[in-house]
Amino acid sequence: xxxxxxxxxxxxxxxxxxxxxxxxxxxxxxxxxxxxxxxxxxxxxxxxxxxxxxxxxxxxxxxxxxxxxxxxxxxxxxxxxxxxxxxxxxxxxxxxxx
Numbered sequence: 001x002x003x004x005x006x007x008x009x010x011x012x013x014x015x016x017x018x019x020x021x022x023x024x025x026x027x028x029x030x031x032x033x034x035x036x037x038x039x040x041x042x043x044x045x046x047x048x049x050x051x052x053x054x055x056x057x058x059x060x061x062x063x064x065x066x067x068x069x070x071x072x073x074x075x076x077x078x079x080x081x082x083x084x085x086x087x088x089x090x091x092x093x094x095x096x097x098x
Contacts, residue, residue, distance in 0.1 A: 020028070025039075032042035063071060081089075 028042060029039050032039045035042065037045070
């Protein structure tokens, strides 16, 4: 994941364009002015934060306490392999050899 400080240190050689209504642009400009940033800085910073949040939500698995316990229990005390898995292993060993 890109860190905001990392992105500010790298040269900017790609361009991103978006069409917005005049009202949206005015609103964004107002927010930028209130925070002491340029419109570009506001858009880039806000987009970076939103993108980081989206990526994290899709890459990080969150489990409830109950789910954590079940997961760890399954790792520490795995179930015995079933008949189908045993048969698949035997088939693989016959084809692949020792």
